[in-house]
Ligand SMILES: Cc1ncc(C[n+]2csc(CCOP(=O)(O)OP(=O)(O)O)c2C)c(N)n1
Ligand code: SF4
């Protein structure tokens with residue numbers, strides 16, 4: 019068993035990155051996640067593991083530094099918050115197009131625009147529907163605890179390399195700032211050049227030796243037929259993710275008449291709501307998508323024939339609710355409840371909404 | 380006639396060989412227009428890498444611009460960067476593989492407009508990379524629009540009446556600005572308008588790569604270049620136009636030759 023510590027969500031991102039053998043972090047300060055880079059810098063991992071930590075001149079530069087380092091076969095990450103992720107959009111699309119692995123953390127704040135530094139989940143659509151241009155998909159993980167902030171950095175790198183695709187950890191300001199106990203993995207070494215050759219030796223730009231062809235990291239293709247094939251290959255990869263990577267948690271759903279769907283810190287509040295409602299005798303369950311992309315649509319479709327309705331609870335104007343509606347496909351009622359602007363609803367508030375929108379409504 | 384053929388046969392033999400294409404350049408026909416400087420500079424880079432014996436260590440970063448396909452011609456590993464971001468991509472590569480040789484190859488739109496921030500900050504950090512800057516005073520790839528380096532009065536697709544200061548501001552001498560940065564080790568402006576200039580440019584490129592090996596800071600080589608298609612001139616006229624109009628605005632020569640500054644000059648006192 020690893021080391022047990024009391025830590026802040028953002029600090030844990032940094033700690034997990036160092037411990038899992040991450041090679042480099044590039045980032046630019048933005049609230050509410052600046053502690054990620056601050057923690058990394060304070061830990062001076064370059065002295066122990068050799069991990070590079072560099073403050074870039076912008077999020078645009080950060081993501082393209084990530085691109086360059088990831089193209090070298092290294093395990094690389096960045097973190098930011100909403101406006102910074104918007105700036106990275108082109109780079110993320112390039113990485114998906116060039117099939118480069120990396121981990122991107124978005125500790126969301128409220129928008130639009132400069133918005134607020136208070137927590138939010140308003141970047142759900144940005145994370146799961148694109149954000150950047152072109153037909154690409156990320157793998158999106160939604161942590162609901164400090165422990166998951168840790169675990170998803172480790173898992174994120176595994177998935178990023180399994181699929182050669184950027185992975186996003188879509189957290190929010192609550193989880194970023196929350197202090198909880200966390201079990202840390204033991205320090206793992208960074209990959210050696212030999213390991214990199216084994217894992218990424220068919221594509222990484224580590225210098226063209228005499229016995230192989232040159233490697234070119236690019237998303238460009240002028241021949242439409244080849245480009246369509248490239249797209250088909252990407253789509254096949256995304257289909258494989260749908261088959262193999264869906265993760266969710268179903269809480270008290272077995273006998274449920276109503277199911278709430280919520281991710282991240284909204285799911286923690288809904289867990290409390292489940293208790294309150296059940297004390298009142300209302301059979302309520304909770305589905306917590308852990309992967310927002312691929313979305314756990316099968317489990318929702320299964321329950322759609324069993325329950326009287328779903329309530330999507332989100333810290334936004336109702337984004338995930340559309341994915342629930344697609345999965346439910348008209349078989350039962352789907353409602354939304356949420357708050358915006360950095361307001362985190364109480365469990366009672368959610369319970370009242372459940373009552374009003376689903377049970378009485 | 381057969382006498383001439385015999386004579387030619389006599390000439391074509393290994394002892395008389397004075398020039399051969401670099402083995403790092405493949406036989407693909409380049410997509411560049413006749414009279415374009417890009418191809419010449421590609422050749423020089425290939426020759427330098429080959430002569431320095433660093434093919435296996437070198438990673439090139441190609442831009443968005445006419446040179447996006449540089450990776451098709453020079454037989455080394457490449458990464459293709461988003462428009463303007465080559466210095467950031469190169470930073471990422473070099474920081475995780477400091478033992479490798481990394482260079483960017485960028486046009487004026489890429490390096491001096493959309494990517495100005497990445498350019499300045501890479502040089503200001505003194506990244507140990509080489510940056511090759513092809514200044515042809517126009518956006519070649521997108522069909523000849525105004526570049527930051529377009530001259531006053533120069534006609535382009537977006538300055539059909541000539542570049543106008545009131546509307547468009549001044550030609551950007553970004554190389555002069557970069558030479559001021561303490562992270563720069565070597566900053567030079569070259570051209571490739573004739574064989575002598577080509578030889579000089581090659582020497583400058585070689586020096587830039589040598590500086591990287593010595594970890595002295597950023598080595599920056601501007602090449603004042605032609606864009607015959609964008610300028611709507613034939614190759615001979617292009618060279619002439621460049622000499623007459625570009626050289627006075629972008630004078631050739633070294634702007635900095637040394638190494639990045641000593642941190643002590645910039646440190647707090649206590
Ligand atoms: C984000 C973005 N904006 C605009 C473009 C379109 N674009 C492609 S190349 C280019 C300008 C290229 O000019 P330059 O860098 O001078 O290179 P040249 O072709 O002249 O060598 C532009 C504007 C793009 N590809 N991406
Ligand atoms: S458009 Fe200009 S820069 Fe592009 S290949 Fe033609 S001459 Fe060269």
Ligand SMILES: [Mg+2]
Pocket residue numbers: 486487488513514515516517518519526
């Ligand atoms: Mg140009």
